[in-house]
Amino acid sequence: MNYLKRTAFGISALAILFSGCKKNNEREILLTQEVTGTKGIYILNEGAYNAAGANSSISYYDIAKKSVVKDFYNQVNGKALGKNANDLQQYGSKMYCVVTGPNDKAESFVDVMDVNTGKTIKRIAFNGTAAGYYPRYITFYKNKAYVSRYDGKISRIDTASLNIDAELQLKNGADNAEALEGVAVANGKLYVAGSAGYNYPKSLNDKVIVVDLNTFATVKQITVNYNPAKIVATEKGDLYVISFGNYVNINPAMQRISSTTDAVTQTEDYNLQTIAIQKDQAWAAKDIYGTPSIKSLNLTTGKLGADLITDGTTVDSPYGLTINPFDNSVVVAKSDVSKSAVYSKEGKKLYEFETNSFPKNAAFAYTYKYVYKSL
Template identity: 60%
Template sequence: MNTKNYLKFNLNALNALFALAAFTVLLGACKKDKQERILEREVVGTKGIYVLSEGDWNQANPTITYYDVEKKTTVKDYYKQVNGTALGETANDLQVYGSKMYCVVTGTDGKPQSFIDVMDVNTGKSIKRIAFNTANDGFLPRYITFYKNKAYVSRYDGAISRIDTASLNVDAELQLKNGANNAGGLEGLAVANGKLYVTNSAHPSYPTSLKTKVTVIDLTTFTKSKDIEVGNNPVRIATAANGDLYVITWNDWVAFNDPTLVRINSTTDAVTQTETKTDLGAINIVGTQAWVTK
């Protein structure tokens, strides 16, 4: 089993990137009972942490584990215990918005196994599975992000789906194009300044992908506004507190060229910095600090 290493950067110093887990537990709360003072501990910050394990390809074994912060206990395969069924085939992303938690289950080629599982964040109980399939195949959703009560889902078939977070129905879809052909291989996405930024990977299964670009979508009209050239195989993206976006390009799948870290100004949509790094993987940002997997 491979173990991921993590690198920490200070975004103000411009060696950028996030904090995959920074949780604050506030302790305190006391109660007075006549002659004796009893101190009680209360968790008023993060009460629990959900951890998504993607699983092995084509083995239908992804899991969601729950860690209770106060009790310091872990419940493995929590989703199955709560819902009485396995999560699905190849779960790729897990995000919380409001009182709900959204798990992106990608599935595999040639099978209708793709969906978004929406759960109650307090219990892990499934509320609805939103299908992302035709009768014989899946759209292979990859990542999800949110803006003004809408969820946006990237898909390997080159489309972006918009979900209304109240009705939990898909209310719009946008197919990205590369000339006359459908684009493909969409991966990470992030929101900044009322715009959606979507990475277009160089996945070998999608030869017509926009493989060196980040696509910008106007969320007011849900239409594409432009592409930003960032380098070969952009896959991960995150937004910093100042609105800048940080993109990781994985570069060549075969030649193992070094990945790059690219900064985009979301006001001008201009690339303002590019740095070559070694073994950059995923990225997430909180405030002015970030972590990346190596």
């Protein structure tokens, strides 16, 4: 998210330096591209789990036209997205979609797209001979992408060449680990949720694994609540972990980890689906299949606070939350009604549009202007 912020506000989108010899009135001029607005919103739709065929899709909402193409990926690329897509993240001028794939075929991959057009640049395969490696989540650090996998590995992708340049096998004792889920970066380290998966026998089912990104080696395992699945980092270096429990006698929880000490510093018995953080703004989707709500998360105290929604509109199973770094609006993906709604940071609904089934993550296409600056 830090890299997205820098890109969106004119550092890496375009930087052309015109140099002179600085004699007389000659000056160096920097031409940058700055965001002026949001022109469209991409929504990843997971689709019903293990439904027949390619159940996942990406929708696109054109803000100026107030129109949506529910299967935009298929329309632009002439093919279906795939089966059981799980994550969509934006880094620089590209979007990365993690497609877990089916249980019985070698159809797992990360699809890299141009964020302005939605067109595929490259599909990076994550497959063995007979089945996929089931990639799950992706995060970024210093022009590298890190992907968690259900076979217990972390894959590192070079974001320039779009090739996998390293892999790290995590361990559960002497055995290879399984069922890795959420990933986040803080303080030069990668934090990986070792979930219970589908009762995988070798899964790190109550651990967050810490990987030093300078050496790309495991440095620690942090014991957390059972079945950690989601993890998100703050700019100040704290991490929030959502653990789902076992749905029987171990309750869900949210825990905070310090990236300075790599220790759990707080535990709350919150039943959360997801957390979205952008700078000092944070929102959490709570009790989404019971009495759903979207609450503010105080990043100082680690406590939930007031509701996001202030205009009386309904929440409808908030399966995914994404904060737009341009204006701090919040995209709420509603799984039960196959819609996404956009709320201002003050909690007023700006607009809503239909998607395909089980909408989740959002990414953004922006409008730009060129700005000349003297150095």
